[in-house]
Amino acid sequence: LQDMGASHSSTLVTLHQDVDSCVCVCVCVCFKDQVDTLTFQNHSLRDRAKRCEEALPRSTHEQIWLTYLSTVSLAVGYGSHHVSSALRQLSEENDNLQKYLEKEKEEKKHLSQTNEELLWWLQLNAGVSIILHSTNPSDNYCKICCSNTCSPASGSLTIGC
Structure with a gap:
């Protein structure tokens, strides 16, 4: 019985060691x-x-x-x-x-x-001739003469048309 107890103790210690070792391995x-x-x-x-x-x-x-x-x-x-x-x-x-x-x-x-009408009216009613001084359309000055021929001695008058 003692042998069995010693063997059991030794197996128990071995199992504890195996379990500890398995736990360590698992851990x-x-x-x-x-x-x-x-x-x-x-x-x-x-x-x-x-x-x-x-x-x-x-x-x-x-x-x-x-x-x-x-x-x-x-x-x-x-x-x-x-x-x-x-x-x-x-x-x-x-x-x-x-x-x-x-x-x-x-x-x-x-x-x-209106200017053309006035020139036409002047020529028709007054018996005057109108001569444009310039061919430039921006120069709206013409000479009105009292006779059919304009000359400086004929008393011409320059006005704006």
Whole structure:
């Protein structure tokens, strides 16, 4: 019985050692799995951080461009508003000038017609001859003579036609 007790004690100690060793192996395997998982996550995070660091300058550059382009877009929008306002104003001024030009043309036409009628009336009723001094249409001066031939001695009179 003593031998059996000693053998049992020795087997029990061996089993405890085996269990401790198995627990250590299990704990080691479990820790190794955790270490492997954490190592993989660490590498993934490092790769992600590296990609982010590489993308940061591009992103910053893109942000700067986006800010610049939005500012330019606002400026163009602001400028186009002023341009369209100026175009509207110029269009109104052009319309007014066109109306004024038409009015001036009509007045010139009327004055020219009146002038021709007066010259015709003078020639018909007064027995005078009218000689234009210049061939330039802007010189509206003519000489009215009291006879059919004009000469300095015949008492000619220069007036604006």
